[in-house]
Amino acid sequence: MKKVLFFVMPLVAHFMSASAQNAPRNNLKGFPEAIPTNSEVKYMEQEAELYKVNYIPNVVYAHNDGKDLTLQLFVPQTSSKSKQTFPCIIFVKGSAWLKQRLYDNIPQVSQFARRGYVIALVEYRPTPDATFPAQRNDALDAFYFMKSHAKEYSVNPNNMFVWGDSSGAHTALFTAMSVDNDTVPEINGIIAYFPPTNLLVMKDDPTAATKGDANSPEGLLMGKIGVDEDPELAKRISPWYYIDKDTNLPPIFLAHGTKDRVVPFSQSDILANKLQENGKEYEFYALRNADHGSWEFWTEPMFDNVEAFIKKNLK
16 A cells, blocks of 8 residues: 655644745746756656645644634645645544544644644534533534635535544534534535444444433433433434435445444344434445544544545535
8 A cells, every 4th residue: 555644734834825935936937957066866657636634733623612613624634825725624533422532633633634634623512511402503513614604714615524533423413414403514424434323222232331310321312311321312312313205415425434432233233223224425445454433434444435436526
């Protein structure tokens, strides 16, 4: 596999700067190519473009429950005069709905951004500070923020995707589902890595890591209530129950490891079956021997699969 080294630049000047340096630049037309004199030199010419990426940290997108919520933005670099725009991906980092370790995913999302995507890594309100649907509503606020600031961040507002892993994938799925009859935005597609999808039955899988008690991640999401104590509430916070033939859903990309020790593989399997039964568009990848969030999800071949899904659903 061809390896690519990449660098993510901190924002020290305007993010659309054409150069990472402040030194003088020779803008002579017909600038000549240098010819080496060293006899052992090895020429290297690359044709497939990977963008340099500007990292814009801690952009406040909402103020909920007395707290500023921020985005970590990754924007492909173009010249200062370029009007080029890119598809936007709202990325929701999983955390068992607890406080996120947002910066853990920066190497992965910045690597994908180099392919030509604006990525907004979302901070959401954690449990027990806020219960469902706070996390889903925060992700929607981030979506609308990026859409309304499209010009500022080189976003094509007609090509908006949501990607999440684990509890972030649960949140991502809900951005396309109406809760309490509210309106959901038009989303081109959703990428869901190893999502919890039916919290009422997840505890019964023999590989489940939790049993759905009040102090479990799903119990805290419900407000420190065990899933068996309030099955109807457990259904309300489970994407599986929102899908029927009349549900208007964007295409969904599912990926789950067959040896997931946190969220059972069956959670994606039953969602894929429900999507298939109701005639919804989806792709489902079972990653052999992969664990929860393990390296297999962040490889170039998997990124190729994700990108193919995105390109298929561009407008």
